[in-house]
Amino acid sequence: MQIYNHWPTNIKDWCISRQLWWGHRIPVWYIVGKDCEEEYIVARSAEEALRKACDKYGKDVEVYQDPDVLDTWFPRGSD
Numbered sequence: 001m002q003i004y005n006h007w008p009t010n011i012k013d014w015c016i017s018r019q020l021w022w023g024h025r026i027p028v029w030y031i032v033g034k035d036c037e038e039e040y041i042v043a044r045s046a047e048e049a050l051r052k053a054c055d056k057y058g059k060d061v062e063v064y065q066d067p068d069v070l071d072t073w074f075p076r077g078s079d
Contacts, residue, residue: 024070029053032062 028029029049030036041056041063053061 026066026068026070028066029063030063031057051057 008015026045027042029037029043029046031041031053041049041052043052046063046065049063049065052063053063
C-alpha cells in the first residue's frame with residue numbers, strides 16, 4: 001500500500017526525448033486522405049501495412065505510420 005500511495009504523490013516530469021529514443025513505434029499505419037480515427041491498418045511492417053491497404057482500398061493507396069512510440073522503459077525501483 002505504501003508504494004501505491006507514493007506513486008500519485010511523487011509524479012515527476014516525463015522525459016520525452018527518452019521515449020522518442022528508446023520507444024518502439026506503434027504498429028499502426030494510416031491511410032492518406034482518410035480519417036485516421038476511422039481508417040487505419042495494424043501491421044508488423046510497412047510492407048505488410050501497404051499490402052493490407054492495397055487489398056482494402058486499391059493499388060494507388062498510400063500509408064504512413066503513426067509517429068508516436070510505446071515507451072518500454074521500466075524503473076528499477078527506489079534505491
